[in-house]
Amino acid sequence: xxxxxxxxxxxxxxxxxxxxxxxxxxxxxxxxxxxxxxxxxxxxxxxxxxxxxxxxxxxxxxxxxxxxxxxxxxxxxxxxxxxxxxxxxxxxxxxxxxxxxxxxxxxxxxxxxxxxxxxxxxxxxxxxxxxxxxxxxxxxxxxxxxxxxxxxxxxxxxxxxxxxxxxxxxxxxxxxxxxxxxxxxxxxxxxxxxxxxxxxxxxxxxxxxxxxxxxxxxxxxxxxxxxxxxxxxxxxxxxxxxxxxxxxxxxxxxxxxxxxxxxxxxxxxxxxxxxxxxxxxxxxxxxxxxxxxxxxxxxxxxxxxxxxxxxxxxxxxxxxxxxxxxxxxxxxxxxxxxxxxxxxxxxxxxxxxxxxxxxxxxxxxxxxxxxxxxxxxxxxxxxxxxxxxxxxxxxxxxxxxxxxxxxxxxxxxxxxxxxxxxxxxxxxxxxxxxxxxxxxxxxxxxxxxxxxxxxxxxxxxxxxxxxxxxxxxxxxxxxxxxxxxxxxxxxxxxxxxx
Amino acid sequence: xxxxxxxxxxxxxxxxxxxxxxxxxxxxxxxxxxxxxxxxxxxxxxxxxxxxxxxxxxxxxxxxxxxxxxxxxxxxxxxxxxxxxxxxxxxxxxxxxxxxxxxxxxxxxxxxxxxxxxxxxxxxxxxxxxxxxxxxxxxxxxxxxxxxxxxxxxxxxxxxxxxxxxxxxxxxxxxxxxxxxxxxxxxxxxxxxxxxxxxxxxxxxxxxxxxxxxxxxxxxxxxxxxxxxxxxxxxxxxxxxxxxxxxxxxxxxxxxxxxxxxxxxxxxxxxxxxxxxxxxxxxxxxxxxxxxxxxxxxxxxxxxxxxxxxxxxxxxxxxxxxxxxxxxxxxxxxxxxxxxxxxxxxxxxxxxxxxxxxxxxxxxxxxxxxxxxxxxxxxxxxxxxxxxxxxxxxxxxxxxxxxxxxxxxxxxxxxxxxxxxxxxxxxxxxxxxxxxxxxxxxxxxxxxxxxxxxxxxxxxxxxxxxxxxxxxxxxxxxxxxxxxxxxxxxxxxxxxxx
Numbered sequence: 003x004x005x006x007x008x009x010x011x012x013x014x015x016x017x018x019x020x021x022x023x024x025x026x027x028x029x030x031x032x033x034x035x036x037x038x039x040x041x042x043x044x045x046x047x048x049x050x051x052x053x054x055x056x057x058x059x060x061x062x063x064x065x066x067x068x069x070x071x072x073x074x075x076x077x078x079x080x081x082x083x084x085x086x087x088x089x090x091x092x093x094x095x096x097x098x099x100x101x102x103x104x105x106x107x108x109x110x111x112x113x114x115x116x117x118x119x120x121x122x123x124x125x126x127x128x129x130x131x132x133x134x135x136x137x138x139x140x141x142x143x144x145x146x147x148x149x150x151x152x153x154x155x156x157x158x159x160x161x162x163x164x165x166x167x168x169x170x171x172x173x174x175x176x177x178x179x180x181x182x183x184x185x186x187x188x189x190x191x192x193x194x195x196x197x198x199x200x201x202x203x204x205x206x207x208x209x210x211x212x213x214x215x216x217x218x219x220x221x222x223x224x225x226x227x228x229x230x231x232x233x234x235x236x237x238x239x240x241x242x243x244x245x246x247x248x249x250x251x252x253x254x255x256x257x258x259x260x261x262x263x264x265x266x267x268x269x270x271x272x273x274x275x276x277x278x279x280x281x282x283x284x285x286x287x288x289x290x291x292x293x294x295x296x297x298x299x300x301x302x303x304x305x306x307x308x309x310x311x312x313x314x315x316x317x318x319x320x321x322x323x324x325x326x327x328x329x330x331x332x333x334x335x336x337x338x339x340x341x342x343x344x345x346x347x348x349x350x351x352x353x354x355x356x357x358x359x360x361x362x363x364x365x366x367x368x369x370x371x372x373x374x375x376x377x378x379x380x381x382x383x384x385x386x387x388x389x390x391x392x393x394x395x396x397x398x399x400x401x402x403x404x405x406x407x408x409x410x411x412x413x414x415x416x417x418x419x420x421x422x423x424x425x426x427x428x429x430x431x432x433x434x435x436x437x438x439x440x441x442x443x444x445x446x447x448x449x450x451x452x453x454x455x456x457x458x459x460x461x462x463x464x465x466x467x468x469x470x471x472x473x474x475x476x477x478x479x480x481x482x483x484x485x486x487x488x489x490x491x492x493x494x495x496x497x498x499x500x
Numbered sequence: 501x502x503x504x505x506x507x508x509x510x511x512x513x514x515x516x517x518x519x520x521x522x523x524x525x526x527x528x529x530x531x532x533x534x535x536x537x538x539x540x541x542x543x544x545x546x547x548x549x550x551x552x553x554x555x556x557x558x559x560x561x562x563x564x565x566x567x568x569x570x571x572x573x574x575x576x577x578x579x580x581x582x583x584x585x586x587x588x589x590x591x592x593x594x595x596x597x598x599x600x601x602x603x604x605x606x607x608x609x610x611x612x613x614x615x616x617x618x619x620x621x622x623x624x625x626x627x628x629x630x631x632x633x634x635x636x637x638x639x640x641x642x643x644x645x646x647x648x649x650x651x652x653x654x655x656x657x658x659x660x661x662x663x664x665x666x667x668x669x670x671x672x673x674x675x676x677x678x679x680x681x682x683x684x685x686x687x688x689x690x691x692x693x694x695x696x697x698x699x700x701x702x703x704x705x706x707x708x709x710x711x712x713x714x715x716x717x718x719x720x721x722x723x724x725x726x727x728x729x730x731x732x733x734x735x736x737x738x739x740x741x742x743x744x745x746x747x748x749x750x751x752x753x754x755x756x757x758x759x760x761x762x763x764x765x766x767x768x769x770x771x772x773x774x775x776x777x778x779x780x781x782x783x784x785x786x787x788x789x790x791x792x793x794x795x796x797x798x799x800x801x802x803x804x805x806x807x808x809x810x811x812x813x814x815x816x817x818x819x820x821x822x823x824x825x826x827x828x829x830x831x832x833x834x835x836x837x838x839x840x841x842x843x844x845x846x847x848x849x850x851x852x853x854x855x856x857x858x859x860x861x862x863x864x865x866x867x868x869x870x871x872x873x874x875x876x877x878x879x880x881x882x883x884x885x886x887x888x889x890x891x892x893x894x895x896x897x898x899x900x901x902x903x904x905x906x907x908x909x910x911x912x913x914x915x916x917x918x919x920x921x922x923x924x925x926x927x928x929x930x931x932x933x934x935x936x937x938x939x940x941x942x943x944x945x946x947x948x949x950x951x952x953x954x955x956x957x958x959x960x961x962x963x964x965x966x967x968x969x970x971x972x973x974x975x976x977x978x979x980x981x982x983x984x985x986x987x988x989x990x991x992x993x994x995x996x997x998x
Contacts, residue, residue, distance in 0.1 A: 016848040029549075056554070059515070150914050287897050395781075
């Protein structure tokens, strides 16, 4: 199969690796602005920033990557010159466990920390599914009290409101793994039935997608999906499966009602009762802080697939409707989730350290804000000072310096100035609000031309008669000494029209 | 050599890989604040943000890592499941070249972009030398005019002043590789003498460290350093070496004088003359924008070691004195550098694309700001609401919510509240300004105690008599309803004292 091609110098492909992408201009600025707003809330709650290294030893990361069975599958890993394995972090929780174990004598306990940054997954990329993406986490390590869980739910509400999601457009749903454990105990699945219990978890996490019948089939004998593929069932009896299904559907009109419904399902399970008590405490603590049940609500359908949660789990959902790719209305859905986990630090120290935390889906939350029109994609392009006379670059630099010193975003055209049309095309690509023009005649008269580019574009599209052109000129002549003032006015007018 | 150890469960080490580190709290916040200030200046100059992926194909990165001879040595690289090699970026310039080549039809030309983020080097770590660190770059791609270089020098001044380096405490030095090329031409080294020319570059980049005799020795026959190690020389004649040395020392009292001195060294070299003209243009353009020679100055000693520069090179130095590790005064030194390079994009497209850019050493600039006292390490710890009565967590949560809603950083103690001393120790570790205390008696009376922790610490250290204690009490009783107001007052007082 050897190929006989003539060798010629091979140029590298100008592409990132498969599944990676770049972010440009406003995308970067908007994300940074949102992360700064989130950090402000986290900081106010007493959380401290942590930026751990992007690279960890493979042994420190462990095999905790959710839903992957091979150790270290799903991560980007390589060997050091000393043969030690290193890998890119796949989330921000595993590094937190390592950091806390390493610095536990110097850090306050409880340790509240937040972290924001990229994580990497060595997974098959797909549409909208990248191998590098942002996470934004807040965790409290070393606090056994559910006050820590309640605090994170409260902080989640404040965070969503701070970035621009209005009250009424989100709901934080809270459940407790212990209650589910109680239900499973009651139907005869003990803590030793690890694999069956995990299979139940994975199955009910898919609840939304397959409906009542689907869930019952998957919990019992299995089912054949629409493509004809057979999916094995968990092997519960129908009576057992129905109890699990009831659990998922025990959300009443208010927390009191929900707690009542759940209490019927857990029978005499002490663990289940402990879980209910915790939910009640969380509900009361949030009440005391002024959060109502339209903001944070106990909801038995929240399961969260990850095996490592041990107590309260929570999820923030945006409830306003958007149109999906097929033009159907649907709720925007989940933008954050988390819960209590106790075993991550133990791997390092042998001591169990209680912890709870949340992760915000940065890209989904950004998409939601764009959807709500909270992020304006309005032109923030620079004023472009054009170059009419290559030898007078100093004059143009002087103008641009004046504008910048007045806080106005501005640049001189730095390409080849020969073709003036290219300069205006450039200004257009830059989404420039105003172009400044000073030819030799203007210079001699002490004036400059300034052109409202947005208005110019509209005028040439809309206006028919010369009279109208004159009445609303897109280009005006001003005194050179009034440059800053007049440009500022023109930008303000453009923004008013925008 | 087999060892016979009893097997016991091996716990992973709680350490990052060698040469990596974590950043905590204020370190992260201070860096982010500085980067935001820099981004604001860059944006005002018309530069757009770009965040490229941290991972690139090895072929896209190429072998451009400075001062490394093996291709891809010095980078962290691994193979994909498709056997394709990927690597972590080692700087922000190579990814820019890839991005520009990839998106050149959609991006404006010239393309001004800035980028901030970590880069990774697979090099031997040392004290203060990490394998992951931040870079902060601004580049203009597609502008052949030295107005682009001048603009970056001007922006560098504005940036340094924006983050808090005062005028007079920095100098941006500018030189031109073409002038050096002219000098080398004049002493008989043509463009074909690539390896000798590169050796000259590397050698004179070390100028600062070895002094006049050292440079002359290294340029000619080599030298034996203080440890007795022999370093080979470049092999120039003494006459040639002296010309190079004169070049490095041709900085006069002002730009006109410097240009005059340099013009004597380049003889009839057209390239050298072109370089001089460019320096003159840069000087004039900066003048027009109001920058003086105490801010930006032509300096023939600026060489910059990297082989890929083709025109103007520049470097920002902080000129104030600090004490080094041995207590000796020295200037703070370089915090940013860059220059013009033309070949990076060509690798991908075959077309030469002129580009110029600067990279700011984020960590060094942060260190400089700390040195100047521009970053206050003043306590920004949260108010800690202590827990006197575990059953009244709701009351404490209510207080903390009130404080937070008033914009005051605050937290409830979430550890085990049994030992009150531990709660105050915790508040101390958190550098908390104020602790709030409400026991059953206070609750009944509708009051709370608030304690000025900084003052408390000072009082217990300084004050001897009970009268003084009473005159300046660190702990006061206030009405519960005045909580926010009184805490705010106490924090203001603490900051006034701090």
